[in-house]
Amino acid sequence: MVSLHVNIISLSGKSEARRAIRRARALISPLERHSAESAVVAMAMQLGLLRRGLKIAAYIPAGSEFSPWQLMLSALVRDVEVYVPKVPRRGRKLSFVRLDSKNRWKLGPQNILEPLDGEICSPRDLDIVFLPLLGFDASLARLGQGGGYYDCTFEFRRMRRSWKKPRLIGLAFDMQYFEQLPVDIWDLRLDYILTGNKVWKRPIF
Template identity: 30%
Template sequence: MTEISPERHALRARMREERARLGAGARIQAAQGLMTQLRQLPELTIDQHIAGYFAVNGELSLHLVVADAWRRGRQFYLPIAGARRQLRFAPYRNDTAIVPNRFGIPEPAAETAQLVDPAAIQLVLVPLLAFDRRGNRLGYGGGFYDTSFAFLHGQDRPTEPLLVGVGYAFQEVDALDEAPWDVKLDFIATESELISCEAPQ
């Protein structure tokens, strides 16, 4: 599972640059808009096990989503990058210690016994660099999400876990090439829209 397309590399670089140019005010406003869009998903209220990511390098922040989950008594999880491009998820609470992993990405300092498998999560908020409305996602090239949720291949979607890509509206592109190992998103949430990837485009 490798991505060597020069076009994908160029698109990643462009999206990183655009994201880095966002000021603090724009990021705060985007996080508020994202929360408004995500509230359209019944799963955000109903599901007990919700996973997201620790925003870095200008990613759209989930801090309002996390606070909402804690307020509702839901369990929120962050990903732990393991061997063989596999993710497991660790509980994240307001007193959880956070440490950088081997990629420099913040992760909970969790014991192995605390980790849960991807199939145990009900709603997953997935970071991205670019997306299209068919549910295709351009990630960071590591393949962790595609590997970890490969068990969804062949299943009727949407199902659990529900995969919701999170990104800024400017990260939308007309179309992304699909690879056999890609796991499509069910929804995409931006600061201005909730996109159903199952709806006719």
């Protein structure tokens, strides 16, 4: 298992944190990746996150990100509706396009594959969203790539006191955990993090 050996509190800010995490994450072996990705599928099924009839969103992995492909394929064979994000030409709010065999694909603004067409689902109508991340901490604060797309898309969740649909679930490797992250008020806090070795649940205060 790759370890960052970095105390996030000692970092000067998010940019340095992102660079450190990317360097370490790139060293994770293919075998370790596959093992973690398979374990996350088992965890998701045990938690009831892949039940028939649900509308879930995941993402097309880029670089060394935790890959949700096994998770998405497992959901599809269980008749779960799976959606992937599409980056807008303007603004920061993502749209979510249903994944199926008829999708046509293109490189989006971030050089990540995204569907050209397909059924659209509003973020508010999704049941579960599996998110990529660079780092997370014990409070399940999320450190993303810095674009702010997920923070902006799901900002409506911060206004709610009880109803939390959709549930936001991060996918990560164990080495992406830190005791405390530098966060801003607009940064998302997730409901769960799945790492393959552990299910992290957001603490209730």
